[in-house]
Amino acid sequence: MNQAGVNQAGVNQAGPAAVFWDMDGTLLDSEPIWDIAMSDFAVRHGIVMSPALREQTLGSALLDAMDVVYHAAEIALPDRDVSGDARWLLDHVGELFDVGLPWRPGAPEALDLLATASIPLVLVTNTVRELTEVALQTIGADRFVATVCGDEVSAGKPAPDPYLRAAAIVGQHPAACLAVEDSPTGAAAATAAGCPTLVVPSAAPVAPGALRRFRPTLAGLGLADFADAWTGQTTGHPDVQR
Ligand SMILES: [Mg+2]
Missing domain, CATH: 1.10.150 (DNA polymerase; domain 1)
Known part of the structure; x- marks a missing residue:
């Protein structure tokens, strides 16, 4: 990591241009x-x-x-x-x-926070469209500029395809965006696509990696936390892993 606001790909900005959200285990306790x-x-x-x-x-x-x-x-x-x-x-x-589909702690607040900062959000899930539409009744489809489902790409996570599709939709380089993931499979997909990733583990531990920053929960995170996760900085909170 070099300096604040410049990530590994040399994309110079203050924070992520878009945030890509995994669904199961990250937004929803599904x-x-x-x-x-x-x-x-x-x-x-x-x-x-x-x-x-x-x-x-x-x-x-x-x-x-x-x-x-x-x-x-x-x-x-x-x-x-x-x-x-x-x-x-x-x-x-x-x-x-x-x-009933419960939220993960802090998830709706995190979505609201990023929306108030006018950061485009994309749902990037391995779950098929049919089930995603059911879940979106809880999450709110209007929170996202787009949703990418597992049956809409040639290869699902851990392949990079879902995240590459999301980056293409928002017209950004994957390195300019931040992924939020909870599982080894999902984190592998984001890493393969070149997306810096905020990892909030749920049901399984996720291995550390250069593009990954860890938080135990979404609860209480501020815009600076998302920016820090994107730039790879560890200031603000300890880089907690499970
Ligand atoms: Mg997940």
Whole structure:
């Protein structure tokens, strides 16, 4: 890191040009819902979802998460009903989302704060459009200039595609933007895209990295915290990792 306002790519500005938000586990406390759904999916295929197995699915695109279970259950490719299983899983998660989706601590306040600073926000999620639309009824679709869903890119997180798409939408270099993520998969995608990332871990620890700054929660963060996360500075708060 060189000086304040100049990040690794040499983009000279006071703060991020846009902020890209992961949804599950970052804005919404929806990972417990995915816990239930993926556990039920595993049982449906004759296995028990272990914590290690669940961690492999965390933050993954739907088909990638299903692959983890298929592999663990030793279900051969010709024996997989991928479309039928995807439909079952989407319906199941949709029912659970409908019951209620709690915010993560400080998430709505953080969105409001950035909106008052006129910083464009993009939702960047591995969750498919159909379920994202259900979740947006809680979050508020009008908070975002765009939403990028897992079924709208050729490769979901941990590939960089969702974040590259978001950067293209706002017309900015990924290095000029800040990603906010909670999972190893999501942080890997942001790093691969070259986005500085504010990591607020939820269900699994995230490895440190040059583009990553850690906070234990979104609660109480100010604009300076988002700017510091983007520039890579650690002033203001200790760089806490889980
Ligand atoms: Mg997440």
